[in-house]
Amino acid sequence: MNGGRGSPDRTPSPRADACVIGSGPAGALVAHRLASRGYNVVVLEAGPRFDPDSRTDRMERAIRPGDARSVWDGGGERDAFSSSGERFYPLNAARVKGVGGSTLHWQGMVMRLHESDFRRASRGEGDADWPVDYDDLRPYYVAAEEALGVAGSDDNPFGPPREEPFPLPPFPPSHSDSLFAPACERLGIAMHSVPNARNSEAYDGRSACVGYGTCQPVCPSGAKYSADVHVRKAEREGARMIDRAPVGRLATGRGGDRVEAAVYATPDGTEHRQEARQFVVACGGVETPRLLLLSENDDHPDGLANGSGLVGRYFMDHLFAGVFGTLDRPTRQNHVGFLTSETHQFYDAPGRAVEGPDGVAVPASDADLAPFKLEFFNYAGPSPVDLALSADEWGDDLLASLRDAYGNHVGVGGLVAQRPRRENRVTLDPSRTDDHGNPVPDIQWSLDARARRTIERANAVQRAILAEMGAEIGGAVGPTDTGPAFHHMGTTRMGTDPDESVVNPRLRTHEVANLTVASSSVFVTGGAMNPTLTIAALALKAADHVAADL
Amino acid sequence: MELTRRDALAALAGAGILGSGGAAALARERADADGPGRSESGQPNQSRSEQPDLPSTAAVVETLVAVAGVVYPSAVDGVREFVETFARRRLEADPEHRRGAREAVADLDAHVVISFDAERFRDLDPELREEALSLVGTRTAEPARDGTAAERVRYYLVNDLLFALYSSPTGGRLVGIENPQGHSGGIESYRRGPDG
Numbered sequence: 020m021n022g023g024r025g026s027p028d029r030t031p032s033p034r035a036d037a038c039v040i041g042s043g044p045a046g047a048l049v050a051h052r053l054a055s056r057g058y059n060v061v062v063l064e065a066g067p068r069f070d071p072d073s074r075t076d077r078m079e080r081a082i083r084p085g086d087a088r089s090v091w092d093g094g095g096e097r098d099a100f101s102s103s104g105e106r107f108y109p110l111n112a113a114r115v116k117g118v119g120g121s122t123l124h125w126q127g128m129v130m131r132l133h134e135s136d137f138r139r140a141s142r143g144e145g146d147a148d149w150p151v152d153y154d155d156l157r158p159y160y161v162a163a164e165e166a167l168g169v170a171g172s173d174d175n176p177f178g179p180p181r182e183e184p185f186p187l188p189p190f191p192p193s194h195s196d197s198l199f200a201p202a203c204e205r206l207g208i209a210m211h212s213v214p215n216a217r218n219s220e221a222y223d224g225r226s227a228c229v230g231y232g233t234c235q236p237v238c239p240s241g242a243k244y245s246a247d248v249h250v251r252k253a254e255r256e257g258a259r260m261i262d263r264a265p266v267g268r269l270a271t272g273r274g275g276d277r278v279e280a281a282v283y284a285t286p287d288g289t290e291h292r293q294e295a296r297q298f299v300v301a302c303g304g305v306e307t308p309r310l311l312l313l314s315e316n317d318d319h320p321d322g323l324a325n326g327s328g329l330v331g332r333y334f335m336d337h338l339f340a341g342v343f344g345t346l347d348r349p350t351r352q353n354h355v356g357f358l359t360s361e362t363h364q365f366y367d368a369p370g371r372a373v374e375g376p377d378g379v380a381v382p383a384s385d386a387d388l389a390p391f392k393l394e395f396f397n398y399a400g401p402s403p404v405d406l407a408l409s410a411d412e413w414g415d416d417l418l419a420s421l422r423d424a425y426g427n428h429v430g431v432g433g434l435v436a437q438r439p440r441r442e443n444r445v446t447l448d449p450s451r452t453d454d455h456g457n458p459v460p461d462i463q464w465s466l467d468a469r470a471r472r473t474i475e476r477a478n479a480v481q482r483a484i485l486a487e488m489g490a491e492i493g494g495a496v497g498p499t500d501t502g503p504a505f506h507h508m509g510t511t512r513m514g515t516d517p518d519e520s521v522v523n524p525r526l527r528t529h530e531v532a533n534l535t536v537a538s539s540s541v542f543v544t545g546g547a548m549n550p551t552l553t554i555a556a557l558a559l560k561a562a563d564h565v566a567a568d569l
Numbered sequence: 570m571e572l573t574r575r576d577a578l579a580a581l582a583g584a585g586i587l588g589s590g591g592a593a594a595l596a597r598e599r600a601d602a603d604g605p606g607r608s609e610s611g612q613p614n615q616s617r618s619e620q621p622d623l624p625s626t627a628a629v630v631e632t633l634v635a636v637a638g639v640v641y642p643s644a645v646d647g648v649r650e651f652v653e654t655f656a657r658r659r660l661e662a663d664p665e666h667r668r669g670a671r672e673a674v675a676d677l678d679a680h681v682v683i684s685f686d687a688e689r690f691r692d693l694d695p696e697l698r699e700e701a702l703s704l705v706g707t708r709t710a711e712p713a714r715d716g717t718a719a720e721r722v723r724y725y726l727v728n729d730l731l732f733a734l735y736s737s738p739t740g741g742r743l744v745g746i747e748n749p750q751g752h753s754g755g756i757e758s759y760r761r762g763p764d765g
């Protein structure tokens with residue numbers, strides 16, 4: 020067992036049915052599903068296995084300024100990257116390397132894509148539909164919700180159809196939500212609950228949420244789902260997990276139509292080859308295309324499975340939009356670190372008007388707009404402990420300032436969809452290498468006019484809501500200062516035509532017969548829904564197809 | 570507002586001291602007496618022989634109590650017991666943190682010797698302590714574990730105290746949040762209104 024102490028055995032397994040690369044939710048779920056069906060599975064993970072007991076210490080790192088170590092030990096040469104596009108892309112804020120992947124840090128909002136998301140081209144909104152639709156994914160969504168332990172309620176009038184109850188009851192609305200509710204009602208905006216991958220009661224051997232309020236970047240109690248859960252389950256089913264084992268390339272056999280081995284390095288600098296019958300790349304939306312590009316060889320001169328030239332292209336993220344303000348009453352923010360209410364009302368009708376008792380607050384628009392959703396914050400404004408730790412006063416003065424600063428903030432955030440664009444892409448930067456001498460990823464990211472216009476639209480609705488509440492508007496995150504929501508998508512898109520896509524609807528690369536991709540990199544379009552439930556659903560689907568071929 | 574044992578325990582839980590592994594530290598803390606030179610790690614005088622010139626754990630705790638007199642608001646009572654409880658256990662449980670705190674106290678005391686007629690910060694008259702902390706530059710220093718003397722005094726002494734207070738229910742309540750970030754105060758408080 021490689022429990023993190025001593026020097027674990029990191030040599031390859033002699034006989035593996037499947038080699039899974041990456042142990043975020045995608046890799047962990049594939050590994051667990053295959054292992055529980057009796058296959059011999061090896062997982063190779065670039066980052067370390069974190070001791071669950073270290074989480075409170077990591078929480079302190081997150082809250083307290085002055086500790087140079089990042090919460091999940093990221094950064095440095097291992098994680099070097101370039102960002103040469105129009106907009107800087109803060110990659111290392113957007114991922115975690117380690118057993119459990121980026122879900123160690125994530126927020127844990129999990130929703131299904133809407134039916135419209137699979138059909139953007141047919142709706143005149145994009146260059147391609149998904150080659151699968153909502154009904155194809157639906158059973159996998161159910162399984163994914165059960166795996167992650169989703170707390171939710173079927174109260175979303177705009178969501179896709181669902182008959183299945185959520186595995187856990189929803190988190191009831193916050194006091195803060197109750198301040199929004201009358202204003203939203205007057206404006207005809209329906210609020211509904213947020214599905215959370217977070218235990219509203221004990222589930223799957225993990226405790227109920229206890230309210231640390233630091234979900235992002237770390238949940239000390241383990242109530243928030245993170246994928247180390249499924250790595251442990253996979254190990255109990257016999258899978259082998261090798262941590263600190265970054266794969267530098269996939270080596271193909273003669274003819275180039277099958278992967279023979281994943282070539283990985285261990286901390287002592289040794290290079291190993293893990294052979295297997297099937298390979299599943301689950302390295303996230305940036306490292307997945309990078310690994311394929313790094314695996315170029317004579318048979319695949321532009322990178323593995325890249326005959327289409329699309330590996331790395333159509334990189335997308337969701338864009339944040341928000342408006343913040345203050346009320347003349349206590350709003351009780353920052354008790355917990357998650358959201359309890361949002362609205363999908365504008366998702367399929369982004370141009371709809373908002374009308375209130377005083378007339379039209381936001382006029383209807385027939386401009387070309389992207390889907391967006393709105394989130395009612397439970398953590399608007401400063402957290403007192405954060406403020407105290409960086410204040411330059413103390414004693415009674417500090418307390419007076421804290422009382423002044425905390426207590427009456429409100430905020431409405433939201434996510435805006437970004438259309439897939441060829442020029443947004445992940446390439447290799449040959450001028451820079453990581454700690455193993457491999458070229459680092461270069462993320463070229465920009466926003467088009469439609470995204471900017473939609474952010475403005477979202478801001479207008481957000482302002483209308485705050486104004487209707489009587490809030491004094493403080494600030495906004497609009498098109499100029501928007502940033503990514505850390506949902507990397509689109510870099511090995513799925514399709515039926517090998518010239519127009521990298522993987523087929525079975526998530527298998529068109530060109531390499533035993534190579535599967537489990538990641539948001541296969542998303543054709545990204546919608547504006549947090550992606551991980553869909554990643555999980557696709558991972559379970561991928562595992563079924565791999566199992567069928569084993 | 571009275572700081573209670575519960576607040577101290579909350580502060581410890583927030584600092585990861587009362588997780589598994591914390592229990593052993595608690596047991597040792599009970600056995601640990603105040604006198605300088607006593608074992609602080611449960612192993613015979615190990616850390617002391619490594620760094621014989623640094624202030625003892627007890628001295629760090631006394632200094633923290635003195636610093637709390639400056640940085641805590643006058644509205645809180647029970648400061649000594651609160652600080653003793655959380656600080657001693659924390660220093661006991663985390664050797665790296667203990668070393669940083671001892672060095673910070675040594676640095677602070679060294680400044681005091683230069684500028685005041687006293688050997689140690691905690692011996693200063695309470696009125697002079699605020700001046701001493703300001704003179705070191707602590708008030709405006711960025712906290713840093715591995716920084717300058719002022720930055721480390723800010724990190725290990727001032728911010729240790731502020732973190733413990735404002736992530737505890739009583740400290741939070743002073744500001745209007747009974748379940749502050751870092752405290753596992755359950756999932757009812759976020760639903761309650763200000764009068765609930």
Ligand SMILES: Cc1cc2nc3c(=O)[nH]c(=O)nc-3n(C[C@H](O)[C@H](O)[C@H](O)COP(=O)(O)OP(=O)(O)OC[C@H]3O[C@@H](n4cnc5c(N)ncnc54)[C@H](O)[C@@H]3O)c2cc1C
Nearest residue numbers: 041043044045065116117120121126127128266303549551
């Ligand atoms: C701050 C933040 C908040 C978020 N909030 C939400 C949210 O509320 N809802 C939501 O749906 N999503 C959210 N996300 C996104 C979510 O975390 C990701 O969608 C999800 O983790 C992706 O899963 P994955 O398994 O594809 O990749 P990851 O979780 O990123 O895991 C990939 C793993 O592969 C490993 N790896 C990479 N390259 C190699 C290699 N060459 N060899 C071996 N291993 C490798 C990495 O070390 C990593 O552990 C958030 C992300 C962040 C950063």
Ligand code: SF4
Nearest residue numbers: 228229231232234238
């Ligand atoms: S609020 Fe709940 S989910 Fe978030 S960190 Fe605390 S215990 Fe974990």
